[in-house]
Amino acid sequence: MKHIITEVRDKVLLIGINRIEKRNALNKEIMLELESTFSSIPDGIGCIVIHGFGDHFSAGLDLSELKEMDVEEGLYHSIAWRPILDKMQFGKVPVIAALHGACIGGGLELASAAHIRVADESTYYALPEGMRGIFVGGGGSVRIPRLVGTAVMMDMMLTGRIHNAEEGHRLGFSQYITEKGKHLEKSIELARRICDNAPMTNFALIQVLPRIADSTQDIGMMMESLTAAITQSAPEAKRRLNDFLEGRAKKVKE
Ligand code: 1HE
Numbered sequence: 001m002k003h004i005i006t007e008v009r010d011k012v013l014l015i016g017i018n019r020i021e022k023r024n025a026l027n028k029e030i031m032l033e034l035e036s037t038f039s040s041i042p043d044g045i046g047c048i049v050i051h052g053f054g055d056h057f058s059a060g061l062d063l064s065e066l067k068e069m070d071v072e073e074g075l076y077h078s079i080a081w082r083p084i085l086d087k088m089q090f091g092k093v094p095v096i097a098a099l100h101g102a103c104i105g106g107g108l109e110l111a112s113a114a115h116i117r118v119a120d121e122s123t124y125y126a127l128p129e130g131m132r133g134i135f136v137g138g139g140g141s142v143r144i145p146r147l148v149g150t151a152v153m154m155d156m157m158l159t160g161r162i163h164n165a166e167e168g169h170r171l172g173f174s175q176y177i178t179e180k181g182k183h184l185e186k187s188i189e190l191a192r193r194i195c196d197n198a199p200m201t202n203f204a205l206i207q208v209l210p211r212i213a214d215s216t217q218d219i220g221m222m223m224e225s226l227t228a229a230i231t232q233s234a235p236e237a238k239r240r241l242n243d244f245l246e247g248r249a250k251k252v253k254e
Contacts, residue, residue: 004033011046011195020054027062038087046195049187051098060105078137085113098187109138119174120183123165127156198236
């Protein structure tokens, strides 16, 4: 791989975008490398952390790709992002996006497909597509309003508004905020905690929770009951329940 560097730390897979000279702008090559990475997660991995090398998470889509594109090519270009980000969102294990510096356009769309976002204080969020005369094309109009609401996205796209790390955190872009440069360390710490859960529960969470959020109350309730029944019946769940009941498991205290 040319622009993606992976590293396994125990059960955590780190996926690093490494195109520093172009501020990690996402070109076709990177997207194909991401697709291939998310299609071949090694056995035993319990959580993934995606991050950017250099000073930024990502400056978004490589705009040079749109220079000569006609309508038909533009449609296929946008559609091509879909399975890649879907693989990330609906894979086998949770994904944490560790953010710093620019998290712009397609970079924000990529981060929005993760299950948790950890931002350091240098992070900023922008959707400059309006300025560039284009539209989001990597699922942003579907995923970003689910994080921060349509009004926030509308404002960012219409006015070019940039949200700094603190504002982005308050709005719901990130779930954690760290000192500058500590985003990766914090993400790995969280990923290790996630790896301690029963894999079946993690899988159910990433697969079922967003789908319930998109369902009617009635269908959501039924999906929840079915998922509860399946997860509790796994031998792993029985072992963990017995551990608690027999005094061997950690208590839940602050
Ligand atoms: C790029 C890109 C890019 C940098 N596509 N080449 N995204 C944007 O509109 C953001 C565009 N980028 C920027 O505003 C700035 O580059 C940054 C604020 C992120 C960083 O600034 P700086 O001063 O550190 O770097 P630079 O000098 O602007 O960029 C270094 C090189 O990266 C330079 O190329 P060089 O050949 O002159 O060295 C830049 O042209 C190049 N570069 N960002 C192409 N994005 C699925 S649809 C999603 C649609 C979108 O994502 S729209 C948002 C696009």
